[in-house]
Amino acid sequence: MPLDDLVAAVVDAVSLPVVAAGGLSTRDAVAHIIAAGADAVRIGTAFVATDESAAHPAYKAALIAAAGPQDTVLTTQFNEDWPDAPHRVLRTALLRAELTGNRSITPPNRDSRGDVSGMAMYAGEGVGGVNKVRGAGARTRELMAAVS
Ligand SMILES: Cc1cc2nc3c(=O)[nH]c(=O)nc-3n(C[C@H](O)[C@H](O)[C@H](O)COP(=O)(O)O)c2cc1C
Numbered sequence: 001m002p003l004d005d006l007v008a009a010v011v012d013a014v015s016l017p018v019v020a021a022g023g024l025s026t027r028d029a030v031a032h033i034i035a036a037g038a039d040a041v042r043i044g045t046a047f048v049a050t051d052e053s054a055a056h057p058a059y060k061a062a063l064i065a066a067a068g069p070q071d072t073v074l075t076t077q078f079n080e081d082w083p084d085a086p087h088r089v090l091r092t093a094l095l096r097a098e099l100t101g102n103r104s105i106t107p108p109n110r111d112s113r114g115d116v117s118g119m120a121m122y123a124g125e126g127v128g129g130v131n132k133v134r135g136a137g138a139r140t141r142e143l144m145a146a147v148s
Pocket of ligand 1 (some may be wrong): 021022023024042043044045046048107122123124125126
C-alpha cells in the first residue's frame with residue numbers, strides 16, 4: 001500500500017498525531033507526505049549517511065552507491081535472536097551474507113573490523129534519494145525545505 005494512501009487512511013481513523021515512516025529521503029517526499037496529512041516524519045536511512053552517524057564508512061558508501069529500491073531487498077537473513085522479523089537491507093549485503101552465513105542483526109559501525117560487506121546494512125526504499133554523506137543538520141534542513 002503506498003505510504004500516502006496509508007497515511008490518509010490512518011489520519012481518518014484516529015484522532016492522534018500521525019508520524020509517517022518508510023522510504024522518505026527527499027524534500028519532495030517529505031512535503032508530499034505532510035500534504036497527505038502526516039503530522040511528522042520519522043527518517044532512518046537518510047540519517048545513517050550523515051557525518052554524525054556511527055555507521056561504518058563502507059555502509060555509508062554503499063547507501064550512497066545504491067540507485068534505488070531495486071538495490072534493497074526484504075529478507076529474514078539477519079535473524080539471530082530476532083526471528084520472524086522481515087527487514088529491508090542492501091541487496092549487496094544480503095548476497096554476501098548468504099555466502100558467509102552471517103545472521104547477526106548488528107549493522108556495521110565505525111568500530112567494526114575486517115570485511116563488513118556481509119553485515120546487516122539496513123536500507124529503506126528511498127535509498128536512491130541519499131546521494132551524499134552530509135551533516136545531520138544540513139540533511140534535516142534539506143528534508144524540511146519544502147514543508148511550509
Ligand atoms: C540502521 C537502522 C536500524 C534500524 N533498527 C530498527 C530496529 O531495531 N527496530 C525497528 O523497529 N526499526 C528499526 N529501523 C527502522 C527505523 O526505525 C525507521 O522506521 C525506518 O528506518 C524508516 O524508514 P527509512 O529508513 O526508509 O527512512 C532501523 C533502521 C535503520 C536504517
